[in-house]
Amino acid sequence: MKDQDTKSLSNTQRAVRDLRRMILSGELAAGTDHLESELAETLGMSRTPIREAALMLESKGLLEMRPRKGVRILPVSSDDMREIYDILTELESLAAQRAAEAGYSESQLAVLAGSIAKMDQAIEAEDLEAWAEADELFHQELVRLGGNKRVEAIVAMMSDQVRRARATTLFIRPLPVKSNEDHRIVFQAISEGRPDAARERHREHRLQAQAMLCGILEKHRLNSL
Amino acid sequence: MKDQDTKSLSNTQRAVRDLRRMILSGELAAGTDHLESELAETLGMSRTPIREAALMLESKGLLEMRPRKGVRILPVSSDDMREIYDILTELESLAAQRAAEAGYSESQLAVLAGSIAKMDQAIEAEDLEAWAEADELFHQELVRLGGNKRVEAIVAMMSDQVRRARATTLFIRPLPVKSNEDHRIVFQAISEGRPDAARERHREHRLQAQAMLCGILEKHRLNSL
DNA sequence: GCATTTATTTGCGTATACATTAAAGAATGC
DNA sequence: GCATTCTTTAATGTATACGCAAATAAATGC
Numbered sequence: 001m002k003d004q005d006t007k008s009l010s011n012t013q014r015a016v017r018d019l020r021r022m023i024l025s026g027e028l029a030a031g032t033d034h035l036e037s038e039l040a041e042t043l044g045m046s047r048t049p050i051r052e053a054a055l056m057l058e059s060k061g062l063l064e065m066r067p068r069k070g071v072r073i074l075p076v077s078s079d080d081m082r083e084i085y086d087i088l089t090e091l092e093s094l095a096a097q098r099a100a101e102a103g104y105s106e107s108q109l110a111v112l113a114g115s116i117a118k119m120d121q122a123i124e125a126e127d128l129e130a131w132a133e134a135d136e137l138f139h140q141e142l143v144r145l146g147g148n149k150r151v152e153a154i155v156a157m158m159s160d161q162v163r164r165a166r167a168t169t170l171f172i173r174p175l176p177v178k179s180n181e182d183h184r185i186v187f188q189a190i191s192e193g194r195p196d197a198a199r200e201r202h203r204e205h206r207l208q209a210q211a212m213l214c215g216i217l218e219k220h221r222l223n224s225l
Numbered sequence: 226m227k228d229q230d231t232k233s234l235s236n237t238q239r240a241v242r243d244l245r246r247m248i249l250s251g252e253l254a255a256g257t258d259h260l261e262s263e264l265a266e267t268l269g270m271s272r273t274p275i276r277e278a279a280l281m282l283e284s285k286g287l288l289e290m291r292p293r294k295g296v297r298i299l300p301v302s303s304d305d306m307r308e309i310y311d312i313l314t315e316l317e318s319l320a321a322q323r324a325a326e327a328g329y330s331e332s333q334l335a336v337l338a339g340s341i342a343k344m345d346q347a348i349e350a351e352d353l354e355a356w357a358e359a360d361e362l363f364h365q366e367l368v369r370l371g372g373n374k375r376v377e378a379i380v381a382m383m384s385d386q387v388r389r390a391r392a393t394t395l396f397i398r399p400l401p402v403k404s405n406e407d408h409r410i411v412f413q414a415i416s417e418g419r420p421d422a423a424r425e426r427h428r429e430h431r432l433q434a435q436a437m438l439c440g441i442l443e444k445h446r447l448n449s450l
Numbered sequence: 451g452c453a454t455t456t457a458t459t460t461g462c463g464t465a466t467a468c469a470t471t472a473a474a475g476a477a478t479g480c
Numbered sequence: 481g482c483a484t485t486c487t488t489t490a491a492t493g494t495a496t497a498c499g500c501a502a503a504t505a506a507a508t509g510c
Contacts, residue, residue, distance in 0.1 A: 010463065035491070046465045052280055059284040061375070068472055068491060083373045086323075090315040098311075148308045150286070154379060235493060260461070271495045293461060293502055
């Protein structure tokens with residue numbers, strides 16, 4: 001299985017996966033520059049697949065290719081954060097509405113319910129990493145249930161762009177107790193088939209998250225993550 | 226000037242520009258496959274810049290690279306249309322709201338006003354091509370005024386994906402008289418600084434456009450444009 | 451004839467070589 | 481000592497070559 005991963009994936013695909021991972025983990029720090037040839041050597045391949053991977057990651061907003069300056073890992077400012085959260089707010093709210101309209105069965109909502117349970121457990125255990133992971137799953141699954149592939153892709157893209165920042169803010173922000181209540185309310189609205197409520201409640205949830213996060217960033221002068 | 230365009234642009238950039246143009250114009254028809262080497266010969270360059278351009282256009286949703294089958298120009302089904310218009314509805318409405326919040330001066334709204342005037346003229350002259358062009362300008366400028374670069378990029382991407390379809394529907398749809406009224410109302414709300422009104426009116430406008438377009442597509446069984 | 455296997459072809463993925471050009475450093479004139 | 485031009489360097493953009501795997505055609509067995 002794992003062998004197949006390494007075997008059957010093209011170098012370009014591996015480069016995309018690895019570079020993405022290195023960016024999200026901070027191994028390639030925001031704001032730093034890297035020559036194509038360096039990255040090629042690091043990943044043990046030639047420049048060609050590196051360039052192709054960089055091109056893709058560029059259109060996903062994770063980096064920027066600047067002639068002669070190398071590949072620049074894009075930092076995320078608090079203004080960027082605002083832009084991104086504005087988009088997440090709109091598109092996820094739409095997804096919540098659509099999910100409620102779809103009339104999913106209990107079993108079809110199992111993953112969503114599960115993610116909420118995991119968040120509750122994580123809060124109880126005060127395990128913020130676990131909470132963040134479950135939170136991500138909730139939002140991802142919500143969007144999937146929304147049934148719009150393009151929304152899914154855009155939300156995934158935007159989520160990638162803020163993941164680094166989240167790692168930082170996670171330990172500054174208040175315990176996300178309120179956030180969990182929100183999730184439950186949104187879930188309730190979806191499972192009861194109330195589109196408008198699902199939409200509005202999720203919208204409020206996101207707006208609050210945005211205000212909280214951007215507030216933290218500005219307060220702590222964290223201007224490029 | 227034009228010399229500089231040809232000179233200073235890299236082949237990859239030219240390939241992106243030319244392929245995009247060929248796709249939007251229908252010269253590369255939806256659903257058709259094209260070998261990398263064919264495209265390379267057509268554009269008079271090697272496969273390398275073609276591949277890079279194709280990679281970019283792939284992430285913009287205009288085509289798909291399938292090993293051994295060539296580059297496939299993606300068709301747009303009426304389901305796709307729905308997805309895309311859902312996104313346009315949400316993001317443009319947000320832009321309208323933000324534009325109204327920004328409190329732009331009359332001169333800053335000149336382009337937007339101009340596009341409306343052009344649409345009125347076009348309707349009077351029953352010049353649908355001109356109307357479509359001005360309509361596009363309106364939406365593009367609206368989004369620009371919204372002040373969110375990422376929204377701008379996403380909307381541009383989605384607009385590209387439906388442009389082909391629009392060319393087809395343009396001569397089937399009813400004269401866009403109602404559409405022009407909508408634009409004026411949205412403009413009014415923005416210039417008077419009423420964010421909620423701007424948002425809601427634009428939202429309605431988009432929802433109607435979507436219903437109309439998707440209705441036409443399904444009625445005429447136009448399922449892949 | 452049909453299925454299955456074996457050649458053959460063909461297009462892609464990738465490495466590599468080279469041309470190009472922007473940036474950095476050296477040298478010249480003032 | 482400063483500005484300017486020339487040289488050099490180095491990283492990119494692009495062409496090209498080649499191995500490999502998938503699709504097609506041919507051939508073989510039944």
